[in-house]
Amino acid sequence: xxxxxxxxxxxxxxxxxxxxxxxxxxxxxxxxxxxxxxxxxxxxxxxxxxxxxxxxxxxxxxxxxxxxxxxxxxxxxxxxxxxxxxxxxxxxxxxxxxxxxxxxxxxxxxxxxxxxxxxxxxxxxxxxxxxxxxxxxxxxxxxxxxxxxxxxxxxxxxxxxxxxxxxxxxxxxxxxxxxxxxxxxxxxxxxxxxxxxxxxxxxxxxxxxxxxxxxxxxxxxxxxxxxxxxxxxxxxxxxxxxxxxxxxxxxxxxxxxxxxxxxxxxxxxxxxxxxxxxxxxxxxxxxxxxxxxxxxxxxxxxxxxxxxxxxxxxxxxxxxxxxxxxxxxxxxxxxxxxxxxxxxxxxxxxxxxxxxxxxxxxxxxxxxxxxxxxxxxxxxxxxxxxxxxxxxxxxxxxxxxxxxxxxxxxxxxxx
Numbered sequence: 001x002x003x004x005x006x007x008x009x010x011x012x013x014x015x016x017x018x019x020x021x022x023x024x025x026x027x028x029x030x031x032x033x034x035x036x037x038x039x040x041x042x043x044x045x046x047x048x049x050x051x052x053x054x055x056x057x058x059x060x061x062x063x064x065x066x067x068x069x070x071x072x073x074x075x076x077x078x079x080x081x082x083x084x085x086x087x088x089x090x091x092x093x094x095x096x097x098x099x100x101x102x103x104x105x106x107x108x109x110x111x112x113x114x115x116x117x118x119x120x121x122x123x124x125x126x127x128x129x130x131x132x133x134x135x136x137x138x139x140x141x142x143x144x145x146x147x148x149x150x151x152x153x154x155x156x157x158x159x160x161x162x163x164x165x166x167x168x169x170x171x172x173x174x175x176x177x178x179x180x181x182x183x184x185x186x187x188x189x190x191x192x193x194x195x196x197x198x199x200x201x202x203x204x205x206x207x208x209x210x211x212x213x214x215x216x217x218x219x220x221x222x223x224x225x226x227x228x229x230x231x232x233x234x235x236x237x238x239x240x241x242x243x244x245x246x247x248x249x250x251x252x253x254x255x256x257x258x259x260x261x262x263x264x265x266x267x268x269x270x271x272x273x274x275x276x277x278x279x280x281x282x283x284x285x286x287x288x289x290x291x292x293x294x295x296x297x298x299x300x301x302x303x304x305x306x307x308x309x310x311x312x313x314x315x316x317x318x319x320x321x322x323x324x325x326x327x328x329x330x331x332x333x334x335x336x337x338x339x340x341x342x343x344x345x346x347x348x349x350x351x352x353x354x355x356x357x358x359x360x361x362x363x364x365x366x367x368x369x370x371x372x373x374x375x376x377x378x379x380x381x382x383x384x385x386x387x388x389x390x391x392x393x394x395x396x397x398x399x400x401x402x403x404x405x406x407x408x409x410x411x412x413x414x415x
Contacts, residue, residue, distance in 0.1 A: 004030060004031055004032040006034045006070065007023045007033050007074050007370070008036070008070060008072040009033070009036055009075075009076045010060060010075060010078070011077060011078035011083075012038040012040070013043065013243075014242060017047075019076045019370075020033060023370060026370075026371070027366065031370050034055060034070040037058045039060045041057065041249065042245060042246035042248075045057070046245075056069075067095075072091075072096050074097045074099060075088075075096050075099070077091075082106050082180070084100055085106075085114055088100055088117070092114075092118065092120075092121045093117060097123050097124045097126075098124070098125045098126070099369055100127055100128065101127075102386065103390050104387065106181035108412055111391070114383060115412075124383075125386065129190060129381045130365040132193070132379040132381065133368070134360065135360060136309065136350060137198075138379075139348065140336070141197065142377075144198050144199065144300075148300075150302030152299070152300050153300060154282075154298075155282070155296070155298050156295075156296070157281060157282070157297075158283075158286075158296075159187075159191055159284070159285050159294045160293055161288075162291055162292035162315050163315055164292075166288050167320055167321075168231075169187070170263055171231055171256045171258055175263045175265055177265050177397075180265065182393075184208070184269055184285075184396045185393035187285065187287075188271075188285055189389045191285075192273075192283075192392040196385070197379075199279055202276045202408075203408050204276050204409070205273070206271060206273050206396050206406050207271070207272045207404070208272070208395075211266055211268055213268040214288035215288065219259055219263075221258070221288060222259050226257075228317075229259070230257075230321045232255075232321065236323065242254075268286055271392075290314060292310075292311045292312045293309045295307070295309075302340060302341065303340035304338075307335070307337075308334070308335050309334050310333045310334075313331045316330060336348040336350060365379075368380055395408050395411060
């Protein structure tokens with residue numbers, strides 16, 4: 001075992017599976033899983049039952065003791081978003097590096113705490129923005145950085161979550177903005193980070209408008225067959241083990257009614273962002289679409305880049321009540337087009353898309369974060385990168401409340 005990085009995981013829901021598998025299987029030659037932590041012992045026991053070699057388990061409140069006793073080198077944080085900051089700061093102060101799921105945290109004060117702890121301890125925080133590792137997104141980065149369309153003037157970015165994937169945020173703890181920061185922080189953080197990375201830019205001013213339109217007890221979706229949206233945890237052995245069977249321990253319900261009271265997040269959101277480069281972005285997130293995918297349009301001084309990704313062209317009958325695991329069963333496609341001035345547009349040739357694990361991004365992400373693979377495109381996101389993506393969402397949330405533009409610099413004590 002000498003020389004292997006000692007890894008512990010806090011938060012043992014379904015997202016932890018990808019990281020645990022990467023540590024114990026894909027990168028077992030460079031990393032070793034040494035412990036699990038959670039507020040729910042039953043879920044930790046389920047993961048240990050899936051492992052070839054079970055590891056010690058700790059309650060989340062025992063995190064500092066776990067790090068000390070297991071000599072953890074790096075903590076992976078996959079817990080509820082609102083708990084990220086406490087776990088990250090505790091780990092940093094205990095002499096441990098951190099890999100955290102996005103978002104890095106859910107509010108500006110806790111973001112300041114993390115940035116301060118990084119500065120004080122000299123330890124490292126990496127944010128798992130797996131969308132940076134999608135091969136198609138890497139091509140976009142290379143084209144823009146290489147000046148294919150010249151200087152970027154503006155971006156339009158539309159992201160559609162279908163009524164299978166989008167609905168799932170309204171069943172889980174994400175439905176409460178206190179837990180997740182809302183979709184502008186939890187989901188759109190991915191997208192805001194991509195634009196920051198693609199443009200090499202930082203957000204300066206944000207204006208947003210949005211509402212809860214489709215889900216919730218007043219949602220327009222109530223007119224559809226509600227049974228189509230009901231999640232049957234007992235039908236999926238892994239979800240049954242992780243959530244239904246563990247429910248009696250802490251009362252957490254993974255299968256809440258998407259049209260029940262208690263939803264405090266929005267499902268239809270429009271955002272306008274101005275960057276330090278002078279470029280602007282118009283962005284729209286729809287969480288109740290009939291198909292899933294996204295459209296990106298980038299306007300430059302030499303032409304225009306257009307990307308369309310269809311992850312599923314419809315939701316099959318009965319599929320709205322399913323959890324999306326990797327690829328969708330319906331049809332998908334990817335097209336990337338450059339439209340120069342004065343000459344015909346041309347399609348950029350792309351490699352066949354791996355539809356599993358976020359377009360192959362998950363394995364590429366863990367290969368860099370855990371497997372020691374090289375990262376010439378600087379895809380690894382730092383605490384600063386995590387903060388910049390988060391701050392776009394936080395500024396947008398404040399703009400929703402105040403109905404006014406928000407200067408990003410006004411949100412943080414630390415720049």
